Amino acid sequence: MKQLLSIIRMFERTSLVVLLFAMTGLFAFNVLIRLWGGSAATSFGWIDKVVRTMNIFLVFLAAGLALELGKQVAVDSWRQRIAARTGLPLTRIIDATGLAFSLYMAWQSWNMAQFVFASGQVSATMGIAIGWIYVAPCIGFLLLALRYGCSLFGLIDRFNTASEAGQ
Amino acid sequence: QEVSLRIGHVESPHSTTQVLLERLSEKVGEKTGGAVSFQIYPQSQLGGQREMTEAVQFGALDATAGPVAFMGGFNPLASIMDIPFLYPGDPQQAQAVRDSGFADAFCDSFNLRGVTCIGLYPNGTKQFTSDRPISTLEEFSGQKFRVMESAVLVESFKPVGVTAVPIPFSELYTALQTGIVDGEENPLDTIFNMKFFEVQDYLTLSGHGAIENVILFNPAVWDRLSDDQRLAITSSFDEVIPEMIAHKTAAAETSLAAIREAGLTVTELTDDQRARFRDAMFPAARDAFLKQAGSEGQALFDAYQAAYDTVMN
Amino acid sequence: MILGIGIGFLALILLICGFEMLMVLGIPTLAVKAGLFANLPQIIVPQRMTSGINQSLLLAIPFFLFAAELMGQGQIAKRLTGLVRALVGHARGGIGYTTIGGAMGFGSVSGSAPATVAAMGKILYPELRRVKFTDRFSLGLIVSSAETALLIPPSITLIVYGWITGTSIAALFAAGLSVGAVLGLAFAVLTAIEARRTGVQGDPRASLSQIWQAFRDAGWALGMPVLILGGIYSGLFTPTEAAVMSVVYAILVEGFIYRSLDLRAFVAIAERSAIQNAVIFLLLALGTALSYFIAMAQIPNALINALAYFQVGPVVFLMVVNITFIIAGMFIDPNSIQLILVPALFPVAVSLGVDPVHFGMIVAVNIALGMVSPPFGLDLFVASSTLQKPVTEIIAGVWPFIIVNLIVLLLVTYVPGIATLVPDLLF
Ligand code: NA
Ligand code: NA
Numbered sequence: 022m023k024q025l026l027s028i029i030r031m032f033e034r035t036s037l038v039v040l041l042f043a044m045t046g047l048f049a050f051n052v053l054i055r056l057w058g059g060s061a062a063t064s065f066g067w068i069d070k071v072v073r074t075m076n077i078f079l080v081f082l083a084a085g086l087a088l089e090l091g092k093q094v095a096v097d098s099w100r101q102r103i104a105a106r107t108g109l110p111l112t113r114i115i116d117a118t119g120l121a122f123s124l125y126m127a128w129q130s131w132n133m134a135q136f137v138f139a140s141g142q143v144s145a146t147m148g149i150a151i152g153w154i155y156v157a158p159c160i161g162f163l164l165l166a167l168r169y170g171c172s173l174f175g176l177i178d179r180f181n182t183a184s185e186a187g188q
Numbered sequence: 189q190e191v192s193l194r195i196g197h198v199e200s201p202h203s204t205t206q207v208l209l210e211r212l213s214e215k216v217g218e219k220t221g222g223a224v225s226f227q228i229y230p231q232s233q234l235g236g237q238r239e240m241t242e243a244v245q246f247g248a249l250d251a252t253a254g255p256v257a258f259m260g261g262f263n264p265l266a267s268i269m270d271i272p273f274l275y276p277g278d279p280q281q282a283q284a285v286r287d288s289g290f291a292d293a294f295c296d297s298f299n300l301r302g303v304t305c306i307g308l309y310p311n312g313t314k315q316f317t318s319d320r321p322i323s324t325l326e327e328f329s330g331q332k333f334r335v336m337e338s339a340v341l342v343e344s345f346k347p348v349g350v351t352a353v354p355i356p357f358s359e360l361y362t363a364l365q366t367g368i369v370d371g372e373e374n375p376l377d378t379i380f381n382m383k384f385f386e387v388q389d390y391l392t393l394s395g396h397g398a399i400e401n402v403i404l405f406n407p408a409v410w411d412r413l414s415d416d417q418r419l420a421i422t423s424s425f426d427e428v429i430p431e432m433i434a435h436k437t438a439a440a441e442t443s444l445a446a447i448r449e450a451g452l453t454v455t456e457l458t459d460d461q462r463a464r465f466r467d468a469m470f471p472a473a474r475d476a477f478l479k480q481a482g483s484e485g486q487a488l489f490d491a492y493q494a495a496y497d498t499v500m501n
Numbered sequence: 502m503i504l505g506i507g508i509g510f511l512a513l514i515l516l517i518c519g520f521e522m523l524m525v526l527g528i529p530t531l532a533v534k535a536g537l538f539a540n541l542p543q544i545i546v547p548q549r550m551t552s553g554i555n556q557s558l559l560l561a562i563p564f565f566l567f568a569a570e571l572m573g574q575g576q577i578a579k580r581l582t583g584l585v586r587a588l589v590g591h592a593r594g595g596i597g598y599t600t601i602g603g604a605m606g607f608g609s610v611s612g613s614a615p616a617t618v619a620a621m622g623k624i625l626y627p628e629l630r631r632v633k634f635t636d637r638f639s640l641g642l643i644v645s646s647a648e649t650a651l652l653i654p655p656s657i658t659l660i661v662y663g664w665i666t667g668t669s670i671a672a673l674f675a676a677g678l679s680v681g682a683v684l685g686l687a688f689a690v691l692t693a694i695e696a697r698r699t700g701v702q703g704d705p706r707a708s709l710s711q712i713w714q715a716f717r718d719a720g721w722a723l724g725m726p727v728l729i730l731g732g733i734y735s736g737l738f739t740p741t742e743a744a745v746m747s748v749v750y751a752i753l754v755e756g757f758i759y760r761s762l763d764l765r766a767f768v769a770i771a772e773r774s775a776i777q778n779a780v781i782f783l784l785l786a787l788g789t790a791l792s793y794f795i796a797m798a799q800i801p802n803a804l805i806n807a808l809a810y811f812q813v814g815p816v817v818f819l820m821v822v823n824i825t826f827i828i829a830g831m832f833i834d835p836n837s838i839q840l841i842l843v844p845a846l847f848p849v850a851v852s853l854g855v856d857p858v859h860f861g862m863i864v865a866v867n868i869a870l871g872m873v874s875p876p877f878g879l880d881l882f883v884a885s886s887t888l889q890k891p892v893t894e895i896i897a898g899v900w901p902f903i904i905v906n907l908i909v910l911l912l913v914t915y916v917p918g919i920a921t922l923v924p925d926l927l928f
Contacts, residue, residue: 034772037771037772037775037776038768038771038772038775040775041563041567041771041774041775042771044560044563044564045564045567045745045748045749045752048560048564048741048742048745049745049746049748049749052738052742052745052746055368056737066337066354066355066356069356069557072560073555073556073557073560074555076554076559076560076563076778076782077551077554077555079563079775079778079779080554080778080779080782080783080786081779082779083775083776083778083779084779084783086776086779087776087779087780087783088521090776092776092777092780093521093522093523093780093783094521094522094780094784094834094879095519095520095521095522096516096517096519096832096876096877097519098519098876098877098892099517099518099519099876100518100519103517103518103519111518111519114518115518115519115520115521115524118520118524118528119520119521119524122524122527122528122531125531126527126546126547129543129544129546129547130547130551132543132544132547133544133547133548133551136245136246136544137242140242140245140262140301140302141301142242142261142262143261144261145260145261145337145338146337151238151261154551154552154555155547155548155551157551158547158550158551158786159547161783165523194797229796229797231667233796234793234796234797235548235549235552235553235793236552238552239548239549239552242548243545243548246542246544246545246548247541247542248541248542248544248545248548356557358557358739359739362736362739365736366736366737
């Protein structure tokens with residue numbers, strides 16, 4: 022399991038870096054060609070849409086890693102005190118809720134993607150099936166579910182920010 | 189049993205579409221004894237046009253009224269509206285073309301794609317503006333025009349020697365200002381509201397491009413209505429169309445007066461000139477449309493041609 | 502009504518118990534959906550989430566975040582600060598002014614307040630302590646000054662506001678310039694009082710040749726605000742295009758001219774920026790889904806009718822808006838506040854005749870305040886982790902600034918001219 026996690030992390034990190042640099046390169050190219058490319062600009066109308074789609078993937082591919090690194094925003098000032106006062110295993114409740122929530126959202130995103138693939142909707146400019154943009158949240162919530170699950174079962178320690186992935 | 193139908197659109201609360209939908213709701217309420225009403229959500233409150241059309245397909249939204257130009261991803265046949273000089277210049281004649289079977293054939297092309305189209309209505313006519321004179325075909329030659337992202341539009345300009353550049357609407361003002369393109373095509377009220385006239389010197393009243401909207405229903409919602417209720421909606425729609433053509437024409441005239449005041453050189457095409465433009469631009473656009481829309485497109489085009497010939501002869 | 506209170510209570514419980522904000526927004530959204538719109542297909546939630554963030558305008562955010570990280574890790578932030586220091590460092594408490602001016606200078610190239618806290622904290626905290634500003638004041642000053650970066654363009658907060666309300670980003674940016682300057686000035690007054698009270702001295706006055714040297718050192722860094730603001734206001738770039746060009750410029754300057762970052766650093770910075778981007782966008786996505794149901798339930802209409810019924814005018818309304826934002830800002834992440842409150846309040850403000858740009862500034866100052874107000878202020882945590890100080894100590898230092906902040910908020914609310922001065926001159 023640990024090995025699987027580190028392979029996934031490797032995949033996430035590589036895609037994030039590649040995506041962000043590619044987005045920068047493509048969009049900057051688009052700006053430059055618009056300014057100085059003359060009528061060549063006609064052929065690059067698709068870049069805006071492609072970069073937006075890449076950003077959607079950038080967001081959802083980073084979601085799980087952000088959770089594992091303790092970067093997802095939460096008000097943790099009272100978490101320990103509430104847990105101590107009520108005797109509730111609060112961090113486990115949060116992990117279990119997060120797991121259920123993420124799995125549910127992944128499932129609905131998958132349903133959405135399937136619906137749009139089946140309806141045959143395509144991007145008018147790129148000719149690509151629109152359904153792909155809904156695959157991103159599906160992957161993203163699965164990656165979140167993975168982290169919530171691993172934390173629930175003690176495979177990662179996301180409440181302690183100096184975790185393995187933070188090194 | 190009372191039904192309230194949620195209908196969304198992307199235009200402003202003062203737009204012709206909003207006026208149309210409010211009148212429609214009123215009339216339908218009267219005819220059904222209050223059993224059917226519309227709840228209208230303007231200004232993209234429920235999402236952009238692509239998202240609303242999608243939501244109508246999967247049933248999160250009962251209906252949407254939106255520009256055909258934004259529906260190419262759902263229905264490739266929608267690009268027939270990009271063919272310049274599709275309709276005659278006179279609004280009444282244009283409506284006669286829609287009524288002679290073209291609107292029905294066009295709507296049918298949506299019905300195969302997970303939505304029920306209940307009507308087609310005109311929502312403006314595109315005119316040409318430019319930094320350089322554009323009253324004759326010869327003057328057009330060599331200019332650069334901004335168009336919406338559409339192969340049909342790009343092809344239609346080639347025979348007149350114009351380079352068509354697809355630029356997002358939000359960047360059009362800047363593109364005209366900085367001279368990235370010389371000209372553009374939009375309805376008069378858009379030219380006025382978006383202040384394009386500030387960065388253009390010439391306007392030609394060509395009336396060459398149709399901005400057409402459709403009203404799309406979720407099929408299950410439409411089928412759940414009784415026959416009488418459906419008839420109440422479609423007949424009210426037919427009754428409202430003349431009113432909204434008048435509303436749209438009035439808006440265009442107000443804008444035109446303001447544009448003239450701003451000092452643009454305005455020319456109006458004569459019938460002969462219009463015919464020359466049509467002869468130049470129409471065939472290339474038609475061929476581009478037929479090439480991408482296949483046999484289904486051919487059938488739709490034939491229905492159009494038949495309607496056009498009925499009205500013009 | 503009861504359902505609404507129940508769902509609000511659920512959100513509060515999730516928040517206080519320390520659930521991630523994505524659940525604090527997401528779970529109540531699903532509850533509203535189940536309670537009020539049960540007959541709508543479930544897939545509307547992922548549809549709104551995904552298409553909500555599929556916008557050209559929002560692409561400015563990853564690029565501005567990336568650029569801010571590059572400049573903070575590299576030399577640009579340091580050199581801009583060095584220039585400010587050469588100009589104002591000699592005054593009594595000059596390092597204090599340098600902190601404010603540095604944050605405003607870095608703010609003019611960075612769209613994010615947390616990035617500014619991180620950059621300024623590392624550079625100026627040791628310096629503030631060296632000239633014997635108290636620990637508390639130094640921490641408070643660093644954290645609060647970064648708020649100006651959120652107001653002075655570019656600003657991710659203003660981009661989000663423009664996206665929600667359809668207000669022109671260029672006009673909002675212009676307004677942010679004067680509002681950010683007023684806030685910086687107010688903090689400078691506080692710093693002057695503190696410096697006099699505790700007897701902090703200034704550094705020796707920089708000679709003309711030293712100032713010239715600082716200018717030359719900052720030359721390439723100064724190109725950045727020229728590129729961003731000049732590009733936007735000359736009409737050369739959209740805000741999104743300016744953002745991507747600022748990344749390219751930062752890569753070129755830091756990588757090839759200053760040679761302060763190597764490939765390994767670029768990769769690490771890209772990864773960190775992508776993660777920050779994901780945190781913001783995930784909330785934007787869930788917020789879009791929530792605001793969809795706010796629109797469906799026609800809550801803004803109900804509010805407008807209620808205000809008309811009680812004959813509430815803009816003065817009282819804006820006070821209610823401020824109090825709501827201040828309370829929400831204590832607990833909730835600022836981006837989420839905008840997403841929840843602005844879709845409901847903006848139509849009401851417009852119906853009462855409040856200028857959209859002016860309203861945007863009121864919202865932005867509130868959000869800036871929310872970044873530093875305890876118990877939950879994002880910048881407090883960023884400062885805590887960059888400076889290795891407990892959050893409680895930072896909170897202790899931030900109080901005087903919060904009071905100054907509230908005064909500025911009142912000014913911006915009731916003197917619309919502060920917000921609309923620059924846009925009126927420009928447009
Ligand atoms: Na800024
Ligand atoms: Na706060």
